[in-house]
Amino acid sequence: MTTVDDPVAAAERCTPEFRRNPHPVYASLRDTAPVCPMRPPHGIDTYLITRYADARAALADPRLSKDMYGAMDAYRRIFGDSSVALDDHMLNSDPPKHTRLRKFVSSTFTPRRVASLRPRIQDIVDTLLDNCAPREPVDLLPAFAFPLPITVISELLGVPSDEQSELQHLSTTVAQTGFSKESKQAQQKAEENLHAYFEDLLARKRSHPDEDLLSALTAARDENGGLTDQELISTAFLLMFAGHKTTAYLIGNAVHHLLTHPDQLRAVQDNPEVVGRAVEELLRYDGSVESATFRFATEDVQIAGTWIPKGSLVQVALSSANRDPLKFDSPDKFDVTRPENVQSAHLGFGHGIHYCLGAPLARLEMQLALTGLFSRFPTVALADPARETRWLEVPFPAFRGLTELPVVLKPAVP
Template identity: 40%
Template sequence: MTSFAQRCCPYREGCPDSDHVLGADFVQDPFPALDRLRTEGPVHLVTMPSGAERWLVTRHDDVVRALEDLRLSNELGRGLRQSLPPEPLPPRAQVGLRTTQLLGRAMANLDPPDHDRLRKLVVRGFSAKRVEGLRGRIQHNTDELFDALGDAAEFDLVEAVANRLPITVICELLGVPATDTGLFRTAASVVGGHIADDEDALRVVAALDAFDAYVRELIGERRAAPRADLISDLVTTEADGEPLTEDELVSMIGIVLFGGYEPSAQLIGNALVALLRHPDQLAAVRADFSLIPAVIEETMRYDGPVTPGLSRYALEDVEIGGTTIPKGSYVIVGTASANRDPEHWADPAAFDIGRPFTARSLGFGHGLHYCVGARLASLEVETVLSTALRRYPRLRLAVPAAELERRPGSVRGLCEIPLRVD
């Protein structure tokens, strides 16, 4: 008998449903499954490791078109209410609802014209001039983190540097007191992470509640006494002649935090691990630090922090690659798969900082929702890589690369990166 999924998705005909169930091995290494699905067809109905069913777009050209298609909405909360179970909501459903309430009025979760109105405000805060002005401060913060390691022969890059630098930088940019960055780090880490059980889900909700209350307090303080920080800019600047509402401010501050922390933290680790696994390219970078931007660009293509891609909600039936995605469906626009599409890159599974980029990597997104913090993330990664390689001439992984464990969640990163420096 043909399953519902096979009737909906023509590329599943003749395939067992299990071929489209992305299990625990997908978390550790998603690329074999993505390669297979991309070869089989441009769009698939898949079951994610979380158990959620999603339409997955796999090929580069289709992914670009999908990211440009306004029928695929960023307002993911549109479909949330009708998909929620009856009250009382189980803890996992509470997480989805609370996250939507908290971030739903941020530009990244809105469509035009609301998106355009709000994006103008944040783009100023991440201009090339402002980001470049942070270079000295980012270097200072990075040096402090490495100094704190002292003479340790081994350390975990994730905990020592990668998780600490981006939260410090984004909190300084926002104007959050250094004593309160822990609350922001906790809130940021739970949004892109994996929820293990109901108890974990309730902790996530509590963290988001605490973040919400704290940010509203900061907003009140900046309204009364603005400072030279991004929160003050958002509070005091009007968007198309109107000040932002408090809910919009909370969402905007939240998305700046979440977007500026998790992807940057994971990109730092992914980039350094990729280099350490390729000694010839590591040697080339040690000899010429001007190659580091190429390392970052290639890492975003080869092993970017967002896997398998960016979520969208179908406002109407949308045809992609001969498949009609039904109205009301949740879609993953597969940037990770697109970035390894052999139609655009030779030997796409190879890490090669010297490769000619014949297509644009989609690791930072594309179009209206291209990441406004891309410059800042790149500067943080550049600073960490150059500092680590300069300080540690014999830097290497302390365990075989195959033993490095990926953490589940929508942001792809490593649980730990043990390094040896002696």
């Protein structure tokens, strides 16, 4: 059995250098402390899992619970009391509750159902690109990467178009995982406003149902008691939050890496059929979810020779697992032509019963976004290639994404 007494990883993961390029730190941890105890800024001892095989096993290990109400003291210390009202959803639950909650929304995200959304998603892509000024510097995040998935998930849920921007603003505030007094106060206010908004929206759906997911969930609640009102609100929040933030950052990461790897971009442009494989490689190489959401040990658990005591928080470093050389050849190389079975082995969407429900939708949005952008503007380029790339700086990594993506859009020659 190995033990690690120096939680250096916690400090290293909070530096600007780490945010720019976390992979040297992860490589060191995989070699020296694959299950690393650390004390992050929230002050609660956490174990970080960095190797692929251990990460994949941990994501499906029933001893590592997702029911954060089972660790309520720790949960409240990290996120505050106000978050509880929004977090009673499938991502923070174990079977049988998880099974029941997931069942109500799973039919919306089947490959067949998602495929039927292709024409509408294509319309949204085209409209957003129509509104981008060619030959002028455009920040592609607010102009394209964020409005695409927020529009798609809002329409699925039944959120009116004139209310979408405010929801995006509130969810962004909730995602700012700062631990200062000011940050926590802003988060609490945003959580309270989101709860009130979804409570009102569900009341509107009950009075005037439409052909959308929230109307269907509300009807199911009223007809057979499928979900409580609290579970409805939390489910709506989860779908809205997870349905746009991760995909938005993923689009930004993807465009950035294709523009900085012109040989890979040419491979995609020369053969549009490669775009699906490119999306999988981008999910592996630099996905938008750096670490899986918290789990906690319901009993003493041994992983890679390290004992994780009962009650400890556990975090799986997906970005590290997806660069593990024991799983992927030349893992630090961005290669859209990797064999499909190798690409699909990534953990970008997680693994096990909590595998991302919206994965088919995210894949389709990514494919249409990249195809649309690079066919409409085939010579798109970074506005200032010499400018340092700016990544999200958060005190405890969860999302991996850019803060801006200024580009010059050059339309195709007729």
